[in-house]
Amino acid sequence: MTKENLSAERLKFIKPSAIRRMIDLSAGMKDVIHLEQGEPDFITPEHILEAAKKAMDEGYTHYTQTQGLLELREAVSEKLSRENGIDVDPKTEVVIVSGTQETMAITALAFLNPGDRALVLDPYYPAYFEDTLIAGAVPVPVPLDEEEGYRVDQEELEKRVDSRTKLIWMCSPSNPTGHVFTKQDLETIVEVAKKHDLLIFSDEIYEKLIYDDAKHISIGSLPGAEERTITVNGFSKAYAMTGWRIGYVAAKGALAKEINKLHYYMVLCPSSVAQKAALAALTGPQDCVEKMRQEYDRRRKAVLKELDKIPEISYVRPKGAFYVFPDFSKLERDDETLAKELLNKTHVCTAPGSGFGEGGGGHLRISYSAPYDQVITGISRIVESLEEK
Ligand SMILES: Cc1ncc(COP(=O)(O)O)c(C=O)c1O
Numbered sequence: 001m002t003k004e005n006l007s008a009e010r011l012k013f014i015k016p017s018a019i020r021r022m023i024d025l026s027a028g029m030k031d032v033i034h035l036e037q038g039e040p041d042f043i044t045p046e047h048i049l050e051a052a053k054k055a056m057d058e059g060y061t062h063y064t065q066t067q068g069l070l071e072l073r074e075a076v077s078e079k080l081s082r083e084n085g086i087d088v089d090p091k092t093e094v095v096i097v098s099g100t101q102e103t104m105a106i107t108a109l110a111f112l113n114p115g116d117r118a119l120v121l122d123p124y125y126p127a128y129f130e131d132t133l134i135a136g137a138v139p140v141p142v143p144l145d146e147e148e149g150y151r152v153d154q155e156e157l158e159k160r161v162d163s164r165t166k167l168i169w170m171c172s173p174s175n176p177t178g179h180v181f182t183k184q185d186l187e188t189i190v191e192v193a194k195k196h197d198l199l200i201f202s203d204e205i206y207e208k209l210i211y212d213d214a215k216h217i218s219i220g221s222l223p224g225a226e227e228r229t230i231t232v233n234g235f236s237k238a239y240a241m242t243g244w245r246i247g248y249v250a251a252k253g254a255l256a257k258e259i260n261k262l263h264y265y266m267v268l269c270p271s272s273v274a275q276k277a278a279l280a281a282l283t284g285p286q287d288c289v290e291k292m293r294q295e296y297d298r299r300r301k302a303v304l305k306e307l308d309k310i311p312e313i314s315y316v317r318p319k320g321a322f323y324v325f326p327d328f329s330k331l332e333r334d335d336e337t338l339a340k341e342l343l344n345k346t347h348v349c350t351a352p353g354s355g356f357g358e359g360g361g362g363h364l365r366i367s368y369s370a371p372y373d374q375v376i377t378g379i380s381r382i383v384e385s386l387e388e389k
Helices: 009-013 018-026 046-057 070-084 100-111 126-134 154-158 183-195 253-267 272-283 287-307 335-346 372-387
Strands: 094-097 117-122 138-143 165-171 199-203 229-234 247-250 364-367
Touching (some): 070 247, 094 253, 100 229, 138 154, 287 372
Parallel strands (some): 117 138, 117 165
16 A cells, blocks of 8 residues: 555645745745745734743743633734624634634534535635635635626626535635725625525735725624624734734634634644734734835835836736735746746746636736845846746
8 A cells, every 4th residue: 555545535636735836846946036925024023022922931831721812812802893893702702723724624624514615706815725625515716807806796606606505715805816805895795695694704814914095894894794704814914923823713603612613623722822922912012013014015016016017917906915916828828837937037936826716827926025125126037037028
């Protein structure tokens, strides 16, 4: 028996991450500029680091409740009520998790039976698709029309719903497009969810990174959405805390209870020190978040200015997160080929768009979460190389 024969059936359906593949290809190359990953270049703000150090000194080195420390759940509940218009009971309706990523596997396993269907707005964050498969369910991409600015179309959603459809996965601001859904888009999703009794998984991890005239609205705050929305968020992006592995999920009564049941068997509890750091992040000064947002905005504008030099490149102006998702198909239809070509020729690493669903074909996801100089050098090298095409 070979090792491969020992693998579970479900692994045959799971695709390795396109981003990881590019990172592996770039290993060993010199002077590579990494624009493929959504990794803030900032160090976690000082007051958060101090809170973690203090927590360790005070002996916060033990398991906590599975749901997380009550004081952190209370801070999350207050934040959601104050900023997002979502009211949840910190005792029973908030679960602190080991990174937002954990909530996707838990949601899929908690609410999808084998054969159930889950709609995924395409382009999508890959974990929604893969975790649906892991649960034995069927991910059903709903293409968002780029020419229509990624507007959500009720008909497109509804024609993919059947009696086995249970859930809609969504993310706003979006990874990979940087698009921020409007209130009207969100209302369309809620209407379909209500009509067909679907759950909504709303990933709001980029909510603090918003630009131009965009406004973040939590779908769970819209009428009729409260009972069916699983709102998830984390500290990785807003507070530059990717390595701390800490996030949260908020959902009404029975939903949160089921999530917590699985959470126990997955992780037992989130890191105690990271929870104390997250508490400081939520309750401490927020000017650090705004400073980082402004710097991302500066990079975003510079990247778009460079891209605009090539008329064959098109994109929906990103107003959130730290990604731009240009369509390069007029220059090269195969995004994998283009990403590899750019890596080899210019030593700039990007993420091929098809890793984010069919709607990403011919696109590259370019992250501007790297330091300004690297972002500018990287994007200039890409543009120069494409000008020669
Ligand atoms: C949309 C989205 N959700 C979740 C995550 C993972 O977040 P966390 O670090 O909280 O697990 C990412 C990371 O890139 C992301 O882009």
